[in-house]
Amino acid sequence: MGMASQALRQVLESYGITQNKLAVAMGISRANVGRWFHGLDPSAENITEITKALKQLNPDAARAFVQLYLGEILDGE
Numbered sequence: 309m310g311m312a313s314q315a316l317r318q319v320l321e322s323y324g325i326t327q328n329k330l331a332v333a334m335g336i337s338r339a340n341v342g343r344w345f346h347g348l349d350p351s352a353e354n355i356t357e358i359t360k361a362l363k364q365l366n367p368d369a370a371r372a373f374v375q376l377y378l379g380e381i382l383d384g385e
Contacts, residue, residue: 310349315376316358317345323369325362333361 320330327345331338334357344350350358355377362370
């Protein structure tokens, strides 16, 4: 499981956001979100779209997703 996939799974579970709710906010099928949730890392373009959709649903969830995914890079680790 890649870092983006892990971050997405953790955020959805922590903030009570369903895969379907994210898919609807993104205008895509739930199956696509399911693939990411179960280990397939989304593309860079999709990470941007995931962040935008999470921001609509819960801005704290969007911040947590970015921090979990990029935190080590931003923190210099």
